Amino acid sequence: MQEYLSQFNHLASLFLAQLDKMPSAKLNSQIKHKSLSEVPSGATSALLTLQKEIIPQLSGSAGPRYWGFVTGGANPAALFADWLVSTFDQNVSKGGDSIASEVEHQTLSWLRELFYLPDTFDGLITTGATSSNILAAITARQFAGNKQNVHVAKDGMNNLSVEIFASCPHASMVKALGLAGFGQHNITFIEKVENTESINIELLEQDLLESRAVSKIVLASAATVTTTSFDNLESIAKLCQKYNAWLHVDAAFGIFERCLNGPDSLTKGLEFADSITVDFHKWLNVPYDAGGFFTQHLNLVAQSCEVVAPYLINNSDKKDFLAIGIENSRRFRALPIWYTIHTYGREGINQWISQNIECTKLLANWVAKHPKLTLAFEPNLNVCGFYLSEQPQKTNLLLDEINQLGEVFLSPGEWQGKFIIRAALSNWQTKESDIEIAITSIERAINNMCA
Ligand SMILES: Cc1ncc(COP(=O)(O)O)c(C=O)c1O
Structure with a gap:
């Protein structure tokens, strides 16, 4: 060693x-083809x-x-911490056997402050914005099902009546809709504001009004990947309230504009979202793979992700991370984020x-x-x-x-x-x-x- x-x-x-x-x-680039070596070739050769x-x-x-x-x-701070993550090799799955879960909770709390989000948001560190968008899709799916008395995670989609509205969803969000069983093609596209990639609010309202679906989901962006357009989140949030629609905001890198300019600038209204995707291996400059998922309805994530097994029983009030995320076993990927915020502020x-x-x-x-x-x-x-x-x-x-x-x-x-x-x-x-x-x-x- x-x-x-x-x-x-x-x-x-x-x-x-x-x-x-x-x-x-x-x-x-090209790799030389080599057959598997049955005997050790040794550290020096590797x-x-x-x-x-x-x-x-x-x-x-x-x-x-x-x-x-x-x-x-x-x-540098994140790189140092990331090297240590492999050295420590903690499994941040269930709390109770090390401080690692507490560090992740503290990191989430600092992130809420960094992004001016109210305490009603909770969540977890993910492997990146794609997996955060997958969590967003399955959480919104649970919301849609609950409205129709269907527990989707347990009983399947059951011909759920859902309409999903978006103007410029990131490709990973489209992938997430497919994985969640909505189907990648099941999006009602709303025209964009001219010369931007932002949702036209009047047209969104018209479509929400005319929609016959029982459950509605709006996918907004802050910011889009080509023109970095920000949706008017404040107006969209009001519409979502009016039409009882779920609002998810993919703020993978745009949320850092909020860190810089505060809550009343381009992301104004983000605090009313039902769920938010964030990416840390983008503008926070921590190594891959690190993203974040925040929601004001952690109970719906748990309804989607929690399964019962004797060895996974949790006796505390707080949900274990394995019950609110995709993976059961989880890397201590909060540490480089914690270290970055601690070091640089x-x-x-x-x-x-x-x-x-x-x-x-x-x-x-x-x-x-x-x-x-x-x-x-x-x-x-x-x-x-x-x-x-x-x-x-x-x-x-x-x-x-x-x-x-x-x-x-x-x-x-x-x-x-x-x-x-x-x-x-x-x-x-x-x-x-x-x-x-x-x-x-x-x-x-x-x-x-x-x-
Ligand atoms: C807005 C947005 N959402 C989601 C993603 C997907 O991120 P990742 O590749 O980290 O999963 C990206 C990546 O560019 C993005 O810009």
Whole structure:
């Protein structure tokens, strides 16, 4: 073990020292096929293979210029805590045999404060926003069933009468609807407000009014993944109250705008949601995999997730985490979040959030002035979208060229029927000099295409 620990220190230090210089993405990586070794090949051989064949083909996704999807890095405090999570190897399943469950409860309490959410919200740390959206779907399903005297978790869907309304649900939310048995196609799409991805409130009200479904669910966003549009949560919450509809808000990364600007800004009304999805491996910059699920109806989650087994009996009033989540055995994934909040506080976290927003503006200003590029929309948060002005149909080739150069990694999006390139900045290390490096690289990619 001592040898592993010193090798670990050496390898981790080397990797972190070169992160900034590594290609942001390693395209076309390949693993050598090897048959299973029946006899031990030993730690030295495994280490050599790792060093020669695996590490050189890793991406710099933890670094400052991996701007694909919405991806955070791992801040130093969280990384340290995450290493310890494996060392401690606690099973945060049932409370009562270690302090780990209490740490998760304290973390949830700090998160409520960080995001200005009332104490009526409770929940748990999940593996990411996708699993939080799955929990949201099964909790809303239970709400829908209870209205029709059907205990869905126990008795199945029983031809439940449900209508689900959304304008721009994240792909993971659509996946969650499929997994929960609603069906991925079972969404009533509400038209968006012009030039945004936000729900048109008047049209939502009209549809809620005309809906013949007994149970109604509204899926809102804060923020969407392409244009970072925020739904008008205050108005939607009022409508949900009026029409007795469940309101779920996917605030995977948009909730950090609330951490920065307070409860009366773009997420105003979030406090009235029935459930909320949050992602911590995005803007909180803790390592994968870490998300959060909050709800004001924890009893409905328990109705969906709790099963009886003699060895799982709980004698306390508080629900065990295994009774309100997908997994029974659970990693101590609260610790890196706890450590991050403890170490940096709101001020420290807000520092990298506002730096990302400033850097996004710098990039957008450059794009807006570029003779060959068009800025797709004015950024309001951390995503800058753009396309080739004269030949928009070749924008995908430009994206390939940029990613091949390896200085910055960007991913595709679609906006108003056009293929666009998206730069989503959510890494704690990204600074002005990274924007300069990216600009030089994008310029080179444009020139390569024209050559
Ligand atoms: C708004 C939103 N919801 C959900 C997800 C899914 O998150 P994860 O991949 O962490 O499960 C994402 C990821 O980009 C997202 O942006």
